[in-house]
Amino acid sequence: MSIQVNNITHIYSEGLPHQSIALDDVSFCAEDGQFIGIIGHTGSGKSTLVQHLNGLLKPKSGSILVSGTDITAPEVVMRDIRRKIGLVFQYPEYQLFEETVEKDVAFGPANLGLDEVEIQARVKEAIELVGLDYEEIRKRSPFDLSGGQKRRVAIAGVIAMKPEVLILDEPTAGLDPRAHRDVLTMIETVHAHENNIIFLVSHNMNDIARLSDKILVMDGGRLALQGSPHEVFSREETLISLGLSLPEPAKLINMARQKGIPAEGTVLTVEDAEEALYQFLKKD
Template identity: 65%
Template structure:
């Protein structure tokens, strides 16, 4: 396996009056090429957890093994970790700073020690991958772009580093429905092209159900539940008690079931719901 987190615990401002336990005894594994979704209520420790994964925060106790190497160790080079693990923060457009889009996207690759030429190639590739036209946008200032474009450029800045593991913290927060759909498609495309593992933090159960191979459910700093989307979203009572909902399609099926219509409630996506409804509605006719 690629990532192995063992008994991770973290406390903020230890010994100060504001001391808070952010993570308690978290353990999980992620395989190479897996698409993992992390869900949880605001303040459940999702952001703290993902910041541990690329060494931005050091744990109080526990270990994080990436390809068998413990990144909490002292002699680990941060540059090597950051080369392997890309982290896209919430509202990543606020980290743009360069004069042109090209220079901004090249910032990460150059920090990894690539030559200017290699970096340039990666910039072209990354901008295409996020669905923007390189020729149109490369020489413009990132500050004159639209909100959705800015976010794509910021994400391009991370994927230009070609991480084997890409972590995205609510990449669709604050976007309109169209931009939301575009970003999701883009994530799927990156996953396909770069063949990397993806960890997606999201409040949107529909997105998680559609994309993820595995779901981690966080609650007050603890790992409440892990499993495939089908396994996790079957536990609707537990999810509700954690302040989380169901994917819209699953929710609809549950409502139909409660009205006495015999449908499968293991449906996760809109497409799945469509098929199931078609099956129910045409049952009598064939």
């Protein structure tokens, strides 16, 4: 499994006075099992980009190769793309509609035309993967659940389609710290279990730094930067000029360095910062 995005461009309201370039010559690739973080301020083109990966939007030019097949080609069957690439939108709990959790999660797999036995097996697996108790929750109405649970059921609805690529658009938006942690842990579990490619769109630099193998930085429809967390977050000035910031621990260490405090190594997470400060303070 691999995704190769070649020079895609997308224009909204083409030909009208308010036309705007939403994607401008974007290219990147993703390999099997990679965890890819996408960052950028609101309106930078992140959502437009991920909708292209799922075939919901078609580029004006350029191609998207999924394991060698160009999904922008006119003869491609949408169902085949959706089978391979799952997309979880922002606030996905607003798309729940069935009477029971079980039926709602089954909606995606049923649309793929799978048989009943297979659907049931997948529903069970997906509900358990997102950390919910299948027997306890399957017959309950999704509307009676807590906010965090609803979000997980909605994500299970996409996971049950067993996509080889899972895209999550700000899956933790609006959650409290506990539910936030739970959803992230769940994504890591799914990633480990399915060994799929994950795209995570997020404003939370701490999460992006901790989880990503590779980061794509969007700005004004262009791919402004791409690279490992270390490469991307060592460009503090560039990020700030794009309206973005560093993960908190990196910010702290940079502030300290500016005051002449020697702190060695790359600092992205709390653990890194702890180690750097410990090394500095224990000398005395």
